[in-house]
Amino acid sequence: MNLFKIPCALTLVALASAPGSVYANEGGWYTTAIFGVASQSDQAMDFTGNGNPQTANSRLSSGGLAGAALGYGFPSGWRVEGEFIYQSVDAKDPGLLPPAPVGKGDYASTGFALNAVYDFDLFGSTHTTTYLGAGVVKLTEVDFDFENNGIERSYSGSDTAIQLLFGARYRLGERFFMDAGLRYLKASSVRLESENGTLGQIRADYQPWAATVALGWQF
Template sequence: MKRQLFIFTIGLTSLHALADNASWYVKPYLGLSSISDQQGTLVQAANNTDITTNTDSGFTSGIALGYQYNAHYSAELGWEYRSSDTDSQLSANDNSYGGNYASSLFFLNGFYHLASSSDWTPYVGAGLAWVQEVDLDLELNGTEQSYSGDGDTGYQLMLGVDYAIGSQWQANAELRYLTIGDIDLQGEENATGELRGFDYDPMTLSVALKYRF
């Protein structure tokens, strides 16, 4: 991951002199996300148990550092946190476990901005995501069991629009689909075994402010 970040930074810097009207920007954002319900297997030494996890809509927040090469092309590197409340059931018992399904992710995205003669500039994008941590908590009667994983990679697709509100400021709205498949989550706090067969595929609608400098 460090090597990828280094290459990304060097690439942006080296293209600065070649870019037309180039600029860096920073983009903090907030959003709402929805994740599909999950079905997997809790693998333990004694036996295997099916698990079903129903997820509610959640929130996401993050920040990105980007580089606008010219009117059409930009790229950004960022980090985000996402969390959704969950209700999980194990086939081995009738208990309903509360908790949440959360993640900390880094991403590298590229964008193509469509030509526009107004303050509105639509764009499309695609990118790669790297999992710092994905975590599922199961809570019952005040006791929490935690399962987490890291190091997985996935991809995402974006559709959005920028609105100019000055020479340096832009408002932003974006719809994004992220998919990371077949995540294995290891037991941590008060938990044993491993959760297998889960995916991480949120759909996110976010709003942001972009400051160009």
């Protein structure tokens, strides 16, 4: 999150100090294929079931992201888009379920987002534009899967989140463009139920950030 705040703050300053720098695009429909590297800080897992409530930290690291978006741009510089994103980071079970030892797994999600994005000319280039956006995300599934001693365990749930977007687009030609960006998603205290219904539930924040690249085509 701290890494994400820096470019966002710089962008807001640029917008406030240069109101005439809005990028006037031609508008119209576009679609993008999105890929990236996701990461998340360690999360506290609150476990209830099988006795007294327990809390422990799960160590999380990096993983991958993939998805696609369909959007429409207005000549004013605003865009609206819908997207589907899957992302996952590697995780270590914090050992909440005795007598099982710590196990390895992943913390992942699928979600649909509706984003509002603002394009502006930060670099004074006819080919490159920067953007800042925000979106509402329906996390259709958040799951925490892990394995220890050959036994697989899975917890899953759904929630609503918000996300912030920052990046730049480079036009490759009349129709194609490339996109590089940062994004941060936040959902607080997501309830994850045991998928076999006998191992209680886990509550944890879900807040990955990701660096992405995308290839797009304008209709």
